[in-house]
Amino acid sequence: MRETITISLPEEIKTELDKIVRSEGISRSDVVRESLRDYLFIRRFRLLRTKMLAKAQSQGIFTDEDVFKRIS
Numbered sequence: 001m002r003e004t005i006t007i008s009l010p011e012e013i014k015t016e017l018d019k020i021v022r023s024e025g026i027s028r029s030d031v032v033r034e035s036l037r038d039y040l041f042i043r044r045f046r047l048l049r050t051k052m053l054a055k056a057q058s059q060g061i062f063t064d065e066d067v068f069k070r071i072s
Helices: 011-024 028-058 064-071
Strands: none
Touching: 011 028
């Protein structure tokens, strides 16, 4: 099910959005939908990373190198 929402944008963001729409031949909705999907993914990733960071540090894992040593 789809639902319509209304958002307000500063003029400079709307101008940039309209440039993308014209150059890529896609709709504003497509750009906003994809951008929001990306934002939500990154947000979930950061929240998960924050949760895992404390657990990793309690086990002596502080760097990517520490991770690779554990899984190698």
